[in-house]
Amino acid sequence: MSSNKDDTFDPGFVDDDEAKAKESGAKQDFDPFADVGPINTGGIAGVADGDAGAPGGGLAAAGPASAASPSIAPTPTDADDDVDPDVVPGSRKDLWLCPHCTAKNRPGRDTCRSCGKSPDDPVESALKKKVPLIAGLGVVVLLAILAFVFGGTDTGFHPVGRDHVDTDIRASGDLVAASGRVLSVHASDHGPVALMLVFGGPAASDQLFSELRAEVDSQVAVKRGDSIANDVEYALVHVLSDTELPAVSAGQFVSFTGVEVTKPALKRDEWVVKVDQIEVTE
Numbered sequence: 001m002s003s004n005k006d007d008t009f010d011p012g013f014v015d016d017d018e019a020k021a022k023e024s025g026a027k028q029d030f031d032p033f034a035d036v037g038p039i040n041t042g043g044i045a046g047v048a049d050g051d052a053g054a055p056g057g058g059l060a061a062a063g064p065a066s067a068a069s070p071s072i073a074p075t076p077t078d079a080d081d082d083v084d085p086d087v088v089p090g091s092r093k094d095l096w097l098c099p100h101c102t103a104k105n106r107p108g109r110d111t112c113r114s115c116g117k118s119p120d121d122p123v124e125s126a127l128k129k130k131v132p133l134i135a136g137l138g139v140v141v142l143l144a145i146l147a148f149v150f151g152g153t154d155t156g157f158h159p160v161g162r163d164h165v166d167t168d169i170r171a172s173g174d175l176v177a178a179s180g181r182v183l184s185v186h187a188s189d190h191g192p193v194a195l196m197l198v199f200g201g202p203a204a205s206d207q208l209f210s211e212l213r214a215e216v217d218s219q220v221a222v223k224r225g226d227s228i229a230n231d232v233e234y235a236l237v238h239v240l241s242d243t244e245l246p247a248v249s250a251g252q253f254v255s256f257t258g259v260e261v262t263k264p265a266l267k268r269d270e271w272v273v274k275v276d277q278i279e280v281t282e
Helices: 016-028 126-151 206-210
Strands: 170-172 175-186 193-198 212-215 221-224 234-240 253-260 270-281
Touching (some): 175 234, 206 212
Parallel strands (some): 234 270
Antiparallel strands (some): 170 175, 175 193, 193 234, 253 270
16 A cells, blocks of 8 residues: 655644744844934933943933033022031930020030030029119119219309300209390399399390390299290399499390399299309390
């Protein structure tokens, strides 16, 4: 019996394993990025050119080689501004408060970083701290009182004239002095003459002075028109002297010093003075 078997027939079962192995090796060797060149990282720190974490260089270049990524500095926080060089960060909850000056200190310190005292040192009371201040104020007040009692008002002789008029008559104890302007001259029941004097700005200004007139009958006053000039300082002075007095007329400036002589029934702003020095000028 003759055989029809074809020696070249291959049913496909021969060397199957070897063929599969070759095919598997071909798939593993395939690299889809094989034709892609190395990546330009643009100077990114920690990454070298051509190293993007993918086979064959991975991703393509993102930009020109000359473009460099800007360096970004960390932004300071508000907490950094409040950092005390003597305090370890994170230890604020453990700080101790100085009983002397209330400064905060780290746990490792034995003395206060601000005042240098130990928390075991005796703490001065607030009143004790104020004692030197109170004592100083007491000394100032005492000196002021002594100056007032023993110094008192200046009753010395002042120059006579428009530029030297006083703001009011000056008196301390029984000593009296004044530098003013004569508004009117009157006969006196207590001495040779009585002078109505005005002081301050109305005495120095001819215009203001010309608006004033004296009232000495029912009361001692200076009037502007029919009304009392309450803004003007004045005094009616009855002048006594052991020597002959200079002639005095309205509008002149006069300056004197002397001693007050007490007389009954004097009106307000009325004085009786025995002068020991007196000068008159236009």
